[in-house]
Amino acid sequence: MRRDFEITMGIYLVQSPHELDLHNNFDFLGFDYSVEHRTLILRWRRSQGAWVASGTPASLTIEFREVSEFRFQPRDSAQPFTEDDCVSSFGYWTDEDWADGVIVAESSQSPDPKWLTAVDFMSGAVIAVQAASAHAQIEA
Secondary structure: OEEOOEEEOOOEEEEOOEEEEOOOOEEEEEEEEEOOOOEEEEEEEEOOOOOOOOOOOOEEEEEEEOOOEEEEEOOOOOOOHHHOOOEEEEEEEOOOOOOOOOEOOOOOOOOOOOOEEEEEEOOOOEEEEEOOEEEEEEEO
8 A cells, every 4th residue: 555654663653744643642533434435534633631742733634545445343342432532553454363453563564465554442443444545634
C-alpha cells in the first residue's frame, strides 16, 4: 500500500514536519466507510489533557482509498468505554497462525502485501483495512 506517512514504534504517525503520538495526544472520534466510493476515513482530534503540547495539531484524518477489505473486531465488553478512543497500536493484521492480533513491524521491515493495516484500541476493538493507498491530513 502506498502511504504519505509512516508509523513508528506502533503509535507515532510521521508526516514531515509532524510526529504525532496517537496513543497519548489524540482521541479517536470515529470512522466513515463508503461502499460506493471504496473509502475508509478515520478521524482523531487533539486530546484536551494538560500534557499535550500547545503546538500539537488540532486534528488528523487518514483516508484509505480503493478499499478491497474492511474488518471491524468488536471491543472487549469488560473494558471501560473510556478506552474506545485510545489507540493501543497501529500496525498490521494477518490471519496466519503465528500472529495473535495486531502486530507492529519494525520500520526497516517491509510488511507482507497480504497483511491488512490495523488500528488496535485499548478497548480491544480493531479496525483492519486492505487498500491501495492511505493519505493523512493534519489540521492545525
